[in-house]
Amino acid sequence: MAKHLKIVILLCVCRLSFSQTVHGTIVSTETTPLNATVLFKQQLAPEYIKEYTIAKDGTFQKKLQQAYESLLIEVKAAGFYNESITIASPKKDTTYTYNFILIKKKEYTLEEVVVFGKQKRFEIRKDTVSFNVSRYKDGSERKIEEVIRKLPGVELDDQTGEIKYKGKPVETVTLDGDNLFGYNYALGTKNINVDIVEQIEAIDNYTENPLLKGIEQGGKVALNLKLKKEMLDLSGNMDIGSGRFEDGTTALDLNSNALGLTKTYKSFATLAYNNVGINRSPFDYFGFKLNVEQQKERNYFAKKIIPETRFSNVLEDRRANVNNQFFGNYNAIFKPDPKLRIKTNLFFIQDKITANRLLQNDFEINAETFVTSDNTLATKKPQQYRGDLEIKYNTSKTSLLEYTFRVRQENIETPTNVVQNQTEVFATHLDTEDLYVKQRLLFTKKFSERKAFQASLFHSFNGLPQRFSITPSLFDISTEGDVQESEFKNTFLEGRATHLFSGEKDKYSFTYGANASYSPYTSQLSNSNGIVSGNNFDYKQYTIFNTGTYNFNREDWQISPSYSVRFFNQTLDENLEYQAQNSTDFIFEPFLTIKYKLDLISSLTANFGLAQNPNSPKYFFSNPVLIDNRTSIENIPSLELQSVRRYSLSYLQHDLNSQFQLVASIGLRQATGNFFTNQNITENATQITYFFLPQDNTNWNMNTHISKYLPFLESRVKLSSNYTISNFKNVVNNSELRQNSNQFLMNSFVWNTAFDIPINFENTLTYRYSNSKSETQSAFTNASWQNSFEIIAKPNNVWYFIISTDYYVPNTDQSNSQFFFLDATLRHRPTDQKWEASLVLQNLTNENNFVQVQTSDISTTIFRSNLLPRYFSLHLSWNF
Numbered sequence: 001m002a003k004h005l006k007i008v009i010l011l012c013v014c015r016l017s018f019s020q021t022v023h024g025t026i027v028s029t030e031t032t033p034l035n036a037t038v039l040f041k042q043q044l045a046p047e048y049i050k051e052y053t054i055a056k057d058g059t060f061q062k063k064l065q066q067a068y069e070s071l072l073i074e075v076k077a078a079g080f081y082n083e084s085i086t087i088a089s090p091k092k093d094t095t096y097t098y099n100f101i102l103i104k105k106k107e108y109t110l111e112e113v114v115v116f117g118k119q120k121r122f123e124i125r126k127d128t129v130s131f132n133v134s135r136y137k138d139g140s141e142r143k144i145e146e147v148i149r150k151l152p153g154v155e156l157d158d159q160t161g162e163i164k165y166k167g168k169p170v171e172t173v174t175l176d177g178d179n180l181f182g183y184n185y186a187l188g189t190k191n192i193n194v195d196i197v198e199q200i201e202a203i204d205n206y207t208e209n210p211l212l213k214g215i216e217q218g219g220k221v222a223l224n225l226k227l228k229k230e231m232l233d234l235s236g237n238m239d240i241g242s243g244r245f246e247d248g249t250t251a252l253d254l255n256s257n258a259l260g261l262t263k264t265y266k267s268f269a270t271l272a273y274n275n276v277g278i279n280r281s282p283f284d285y286f287g288f289k290l291n292v293e294q295q296k297e298r299n300y301f302a303k304k305i306i307p308e309t310r311f312s313n314v315l316e317d318r319r320a321n322v323n324n325q326f327f328g329n330y331n332a333i334f335k336p337d338p339k340l341r342i343k344t345n346l347f348f349i350q351d352k353i354t355a356n357r358l359l360q361n362d363f364e365i366n367a368e369t370f371v372t373s374d375n376t377l378a379t380k381k382p383q384q385y386r387g388d389l390e391i392k393y394n395t396s397k398t399s400l401l402e403y404t405f406r407v408r409q410e411n412i413e414t415p416t417n418v419v420q421n422q423t424e425v426f427a428t429h430l431d432t433e434d435l436y437v438k439q440r441l442l443f444t445k446k447f448s449e450r451k452a453f454q455a456s457l458f459h460s461f462n463g464l465p466q467r468f469s470i471t472p473s474l475f476d477i478s479t480e481g482d483v484q485e486s487e488f489k490n491t492f493l494e495g496r497a498t499h500l501f502s503g504e505k506d507k508y509s510f511t512y513g514a515n516a517s518y519s520p521y522t523s524q525l526s527n528s529n530g531i532v533s534g535n536n537f538d539y540k541q542y543t544i545f546n547t548g549t550y551n552f553n554r555e556d557w558q559i560s561p562s563y564s565v566r567f568f569n570q571t572l573d574e575n576l577e578y579q580a581q582n583s584t585d586f587i588f589e590p591f592l593t594i595k596y597k598l599d600l601i602s603s604l605t606a607n608f609g610l611a612q613n614p615n616s617p618k619y620f621f622s623n624p625v626l627i628d629n630r631t632s633i634e635n636i637p638s639l640e641l642q643s644v645r646r647y648s649l650s651y652l653q654h655d656l657n658s659q660f661q662l663v664a665s666i667g668l669r670q671a672t673g674n675f676f677t678n679q680n681i682t683e684n685a686t687q688i689t690y691f692f693l694p695q696d697n698t699n700w701n702m703n704t705h706i707s708k709y710l711p712f713l714e715s716r717v718k719l720s721s722n723y724t725i726s727n728f729k730n731v732v733n734n735s736e737l738r739q740n741s742n743q744f745l746m747n748s749f750v751w752n753t754a755f756d757i758p759i760n761f762e763n764t765l766t767y768r769y770s771n772s773k774s775e776t777q778s779a780f781t782n783a784s785w786q787n788s789f790e791i792i793a794k795p796n797n798v799w800y801f802i803i804s805t806d807y808y809v810p811n812t813d814q815s816n817s818q819f820f821f822l823d824a825t826l827r828h829r830p831t832d833q834k835w836e837a838s839l840v841l842q843n844l845t846n847e848n849n850f851v852q853v854q855t856s857d858i859s860t861t862i863f864r865s866n867l868l869p870r871y872f873s874l875h876l877s878w879n880f
Contacts, residue, residue, distance in 0.1 A: 033058025161186025
């Protein structure tokens with residue numbers, strides 16, 4: 001690490017001060033001119049190539065771009081011995097001339113030799129790295145996701161399924177080159193059997209549209225699952241798992257997958273049911289974390305004002321997700337004609353998630369202390385139907401017409417019983433409907449190898465009505481209960497055109513267009529005596545925009561300035577108060593990315609951006625809306641814009657040959673103009689008012705990820721660290737505007753072995769620390785750590801025995817509160833058979849509840865939730 005830091009500093013300081021030119025000739029001992037490769041290296045680090053050039057017909061010339069303490073020049077030609085020369089302390093602005101004479105290698109006639117060896121771990125071809133799956137398996141893996149997480153340079157989010165490669169989000173995961181899953185690629189990675197995949201290809205500069213290959217701005221990455229050649233037209237698997245929970249109820253885990261392959265058809269289908277905490281869908285109803293697709297489309301969604309119960313905690317879903325999930329999915333690509341491609345995706349999910357939890361807050365506000373508690377028995381019952389259609393038609397060899405359509409109907413029913421402050425008992429019921437329709441028409445025309453044009457029309461609609469009822473009433477003891485109705489809608493329409501150009505070194509594009517959105521909102525809080533409060537407003541946005549991006553490529557430098565110019569109009573009509581607000585702004589947003597390639601395996605990247613964002617419509621209703629048994633929210637609407645400045649600097653080193661990766665980054669986000677909270681908190685109720693102020697909030701974020709394979713230990717180690725500092729302001733119980741600071745640190749160390757013996761292990765140690773402080777109060781701190789340890793025993797090729805433990809200390813100040821989990825799996829996989837059997841034992845220590853502690857600027861929160869009890873199950877799998 002110190003060596004590379006030294007090189008970076010030398011490059012930054014000396015690059016403009018040193019420049020040498022090296023030229024010469026390369027011939028054989030018979031004076032025949034040779035084609036050869038000339039490598040330039042630091043003598044102190046000869047394993048790294050800094051620069052190179054190609055000698056053609058025996059001559060070469062190279063103007064060096066980097067600084068060298070001692071320059072090593074090495075010449076290589078096929079069939080000849082290598083030659084080298086060293087220049088100690090090369091002088092600036094100096095030309096060096098060298099003539100190399102290479103000696104031809106002797107030729108020998110050998111008898112035939114057969115060598116048996118292991119398959120290479122990976123192969124590199126241009127922008128693609130092909131990882132051989134067999135070299136990353138230890139026999140415990142069942143789904144391809146478990147192998148992907150082991151690949152060098154790959155990070156995988158267990159909850160959302162999002163994959164990052166070399167620090168970049170993966171665009172999609174294709175199946176033999178076909179984009180079957182789109183952004184919902186977790187469907188494939190979570191459900192495709194590892195045994196049918198031969199290679200996993202990591203593709204840099206990925207472009208889905210073949211007409212834009214080489215023209216579109218690069219930088220996207222994708223993974224491709226390359227199937228084994230012996231795959232049949234129809235293959236798949238059926239998994240049946242059945243057992244007993246500690247209370248005697250049945251534990252079930254049923255899963256089946258089918259893969260269809262022909263020249264004109266490719267499909268993948270999943271049908272699954274389980275009540276053991278597994279989520280095989282790409283949708284997170286347990287913790288409500290957005291998946292990759294939802295993150296990209298969230299600006300088109302209507303706002304959900306009344307949230308459903310969130311159950312997430314630091315534990316894995318398989319321990320805390322008390323579910324009853326049925327999931328079905330069908331994905332297919334049809335190619336009835338060489339010019340026509342049709343893709344369909346169908347989804348159905350139904351679940352029943354239950355939780356018994358205690359939420360206790362120890363508040364310290366303005367020198368006043370008090371405690372609140374909610375003991376809740378909640379059930380969340382989501383149901384979703386969804387269908388996607390994509391049609392691609394090549395109207396000619398140089399033009400492509402695409403149409404995509406989606407319709408989604410989601411219903412979530414959430415009945416809850418709450419004991420508030422150990423005295424008041426409430427029964428609540430929330431019904432949420434979510435209808436989402438999206439369609440897009442895109443036309444691409446390729447004029448030449450360097451020019452293309454795209455035009456698109458986009459439309460979406462999202463309707464989100466909610467009904468929340470609570471008994472008894474919070475506002476009038478003479479009535480049975482209260483009913484809060486809330487409905488947001490959002491309609492979005494956009495047309496845009498883009499010109500794309502590619503030069504010999506540079507690429508640039510320009511886009512212009514217009515869009516409009518309409519977001520009406522209505523709400524009504526009522527009981528049997530009448531209406532308590534209500535809201536009714538219409539919010540509209542109109543935008544005319546122009547954006548441009550230019551990508552300069554100059555040797556080791558890549559400079560990418562971009563801009564956005566918008567004419568932006570907002571209108572807010574409050575229909576109940578007969579008030580209106582109108583705002584028109586001319587917005588200019590610049591962005592700059594500078595990337596410097598230090599060498600073949602490392603680079604520095606700097607980013608700067610300025611954005612001006614409108615406020616979310618969820619801040620525009622002015623009368624109270626009840627969102628749970630104790631909380632109501634309201635706003636003081638404002639159409640002022642938020643100004644956001646972003647700065648970041650990152651360093652990447654990715655060396656596949658030594659299996660080393662280092663990603664380090666630091667970022668700053670400064671936001672001027674925010675909606676702040678005025679919280680009025682009592683023992684029985686919380687009233688939150690959001691109001692806009694032209695004040696600053698800042699957020700620092702520092703990340704480090706190091707991964708290295710240690711051959712002398714036959715082990716891979718990973719170290720990840722994330723540190724954030726957030727500075728923000730708020731008002732609590734009519735205080736003055738308070739300055740607050742939150743700090744959060746998480747360190748994780750992973751060590752897994754790859755011994756060539758029957759036993760291997762993996763250990764993950766995670767430490768978390770948080771500190772919250774207000775300028776008027778002392779700091780709230782909390783530290784916790786957890787350790788996960790797994791042993792994989794493989795006495796032969798047919799038996800596997802896996803033991804795993806999880807040990808948690810939620811609060812280091814209360815070390816007597818600890819949690820220990822023990823799991824075991826015994827698996828039998830007969831050689832050359834299509835079936836497999838296993839015995840699964842989960843939570844053998846029978847931990848029934850989990851407690852975690854969180855801190856904020858006003859309280860310490862103790863959260864306790866129930867867990868899946870101890871269970872065992874027998875599994876039988878059959879491949880066909």
